[in-house]
Amino acid sequence: MAYSDQAVEVSDGETPAASTAARLAILWSFARPYWRVLALGLVLSLAVSAMGLASPMVTKWVLDTLAVDGSLRDPVLVLVALLILGAVIGWYQWVMLGRLAEDVVYDARQRMILRYLGARVYELLKRGPGELVTRVTSDTVLLNQAASSSVIGLINGTIMIIGSLVLMGHLDLVLLSTALAAVIVVFVMFSVLMPQISVAEEKAQASLSDLGSELEGTVRAIKTVKSSGAQPRRFASLMRHVGESRQHSLRSVRIQAGAWTIAGIGLDGAVIMVLAVGAYRVADGQMTISALVAFLLYVWGLTGPMMELTQNLTTLQSGMAAAGRISQIERIPVEEPADDLTVTSPARTTHSVGTAEQRREVSGPADEAGRDADRAATSPILELSGVTARYSPDAAPAVAGIDLTISRRGHVALVGPSGAGKTTVLSLLMRFLEPESGEIRLNGVPYAELGHARIRSAFAYVEQETPVVPGTVRDNLLFANPHATDDELAQVLRRLHLSDLVESLPEGLDSRLSDTSVSGGQRQRISLARALLADPRILLLDEATAQVDGITEAAIHETITEISEHRTVVTIAHRLSTVIDADQIVVMDAGRVTALGSHQELLESTQLYRDLVAALRIETRSAAVPSVTMS
Structure with missing residues (x-):
């Protein structure tokens, strides 16, 4: 159809x-x-x-x-x-x-x-x-x-x-x-x-x-x-x-x-x-x-x-x-x-699509290995040029004139006050929202020349709300990559401290999952595990540590650091500990990019960033950075 x-x-x-x-x-x-x-x-x-x-x-x-x-x-x-x-x-x-x-x-x-x-x-x-x-x-x-x-x-x-x-x-x-x-x-x-x-x-x-x-x-x-x-x-x-x-x-x-x-x-x-x-x-x-x-x-x-x-x-x-x-x-x-939509019904009609081929074409590990061999590690995988977007024709622009280049490897953090346009940037990257003007490119190819499914096959996205997908724990974990092996599954569970949770459930991985059977932090970790199992070229995290404890936050931080060594990680975070070691921090305000740089560079050059850090009530020179939520 x-x-x-x-x-x-x-x-x-x-x-x-x-x-x-x-x-x-x-x-x-x-x-x-x-x-x-x-x-x-x-x-x-x-x-x-x-x-x-x-x-x-x-x-x-x-x-x-x-x-x-x-x-x-x-x-x-x-x-x-x-x-x-x-x-x-x-x-x-x-x-x-x-x-x-x-x-x-x-x-x-x-x-x-x-x-x-x-x-x-x-x-x-x-x-x-x-x-x-x-x-x-x-x-x-x-x-x-x-x-x-x-x-x-x-x-x-x-x-x-x-x-x-x-x-x-x-x-x-x-x-x-x-x-x-x-x-x-x-x-x-x-x-x-x-x-x-x-x-x-x-x-x-x-x-x-x-x-x-x-x-x-x-x-x-x-x-x-x-x-x-x-x-x-x-x-x-x-x-x-x-x-x-x-x-x-x-x-x-x-x-x-x-x-x-x-x-x-x-x-x-x-x-x-x-x-x-x-x-x-x-x-x-x-x-x-x-x-x-x-x-x-x-x-x-x-x-x-x-x-x-x-x-x-x-x-x-x-x-x-x-x-x-x-x-x-x-x-x-x-x-x-x-x-680009796969719908299969054994009794009635079948609509099929080769999303696996699309994933390999855009961001498959084998292809990327070949591409990385021919390109510098810092060559851009994503480029936004003069991007302006709004959620309805009569609304004010959610972002305006965004120019941003994201390297093939590394950790990019988006920070800024509420309403600055951070989540809108992720929506544009996932093509949930179409730009009113400007252009977005993936691997140098304009989004307009790529289908939605092809673009999204390069990403794994962890939403801020971390919704539970109807089904079992296993269904949720394998949602983006149903062919992941048991070893890969076990490794991700250990990495995100989910093994004990799974073992405590009545039927383990086959236990039915609902909003009441797991806490908000556990849902967040399950959502992140689902994204890691997808083995994405680009990992998008929207408030990935908002509801987790300090120990789990440290594990997530370590995971982000490890992944960013050979993949791209883009995060939105209001916790300084999540972004302080980012390779690039993008400061946004009122739908615009106001500053770019490392943590130390922005402390020295950008008043808005200093205000955000000051809101955490910490000494900016302190080596220990507590997990306090930005206001």
Whole structure:
């Protein structure tokens, strides 16, 4: 499945509502791959309908045979045959369309998950996690019948009604005009009520997304909520979304109830009028009793198609509401075509990519050994020239005019007050954020000439938040390099003092990992171990020692020193002990690079750096540097 980058830019996390035609187009896009199944389902449905339409005529045949004392064998056999054949075909159609509905949901979820994984990072993060989850889990369910059986049901129901009306006209045109008046009234009312269902359903789903997003954030911050005594306020806020969803859903229910009631009244009224007019015509000798009975059977038979039409129109409106919300997701801009994304599903579709080849091409150890043999060890691996970037078009630049050269080996530390642009620089290097102007080069090649996956294959990135990846400890450690050996794994665990933690867990490396099963410092070490196992050409660390103890910090510091002897390490740190021995310290302020140099050079030349060091309340000439967090 390929992405198109011709997407509508989103500035506030919201996108315009899709038109009815656009929603129908999205519904059809899910059903189109299965048009043969839909066609077969329609044929089977028409066959069942044809048998249903034939039954009243066979009943008339039975009554006419009784009137002349004829044999009932043939008409009864035909009725039994119609019953059995209809049951068999109906069962097969039901199973086939049920499978089709599940396939549609599967494809919709696959499409949305691919969009999430391929989306531009900050465009995706503008939407809350709860909302994104709701779109995949809840909205797609509304497509279940809308893009499959409801279409067939609408066609079949329409044909059943038309067929019934034709046969009713064959029996008696006067009675047909009587019944037709009721049918027309029902259709007019449907045309008024049905669009309102779509609007109500879409608003209900929007409130449900808001609930999911806010509930996810509340659960994530439950310790803060409880320690602040904020449970009543959180409850009131969450229930406001629950109430809004309920209100819109009830409005949809009321409209649906009105539609069903109108259909029922219209059909019951038709039966009463047909009985009255039909009895008069039988008494007047203008039609037979058997014809009246058959006509009444057709009128009663209209109940099924009319109710089916009502239900399928309702389902279609709900599906269109879901399609409108899915269209918002499909307008999230993506980084590039999904050729760099690997998605494998044994039962369904496989999308594959040679990321291993990309890694070898950009930063494989063998290639780098050859390159290093031909280049000086200090030749730049990364270059930023006049780079300016912002997180949204109307926001101030997060960084402006950044010029920076990072050598092939060594430790580069970014320091500065909060909001200086340090994390933005890492986001630019990882291509989570695109520069507004300027150029970034990797190994002398502009980023614009490299795909996102190729660029990122050169890096290992340790986030400041150090999130836990769903799965076991082993899954987390091998996340970036699933082919790492047990010896490599054991070595990294020992280096970062994680061996004792793993041994203390009930199932060792195969223990399920969650935010509550390990401390913040342990999560940070696991994240760093994951990065080391990836064997990157460039290691990016954002506050890698923010939550660890002194002993572990010393081990991390030693690891950074060792890696920087033959690789590139770029760190953001507010602890002086982490950066004091860096080969180059980059001082940033207000989105700009204000100074470069070693620790001693910056102490002598840069007031901002002296202020940052002074904030640690240490003697700058002291040999012992305590682990105190910069303010």
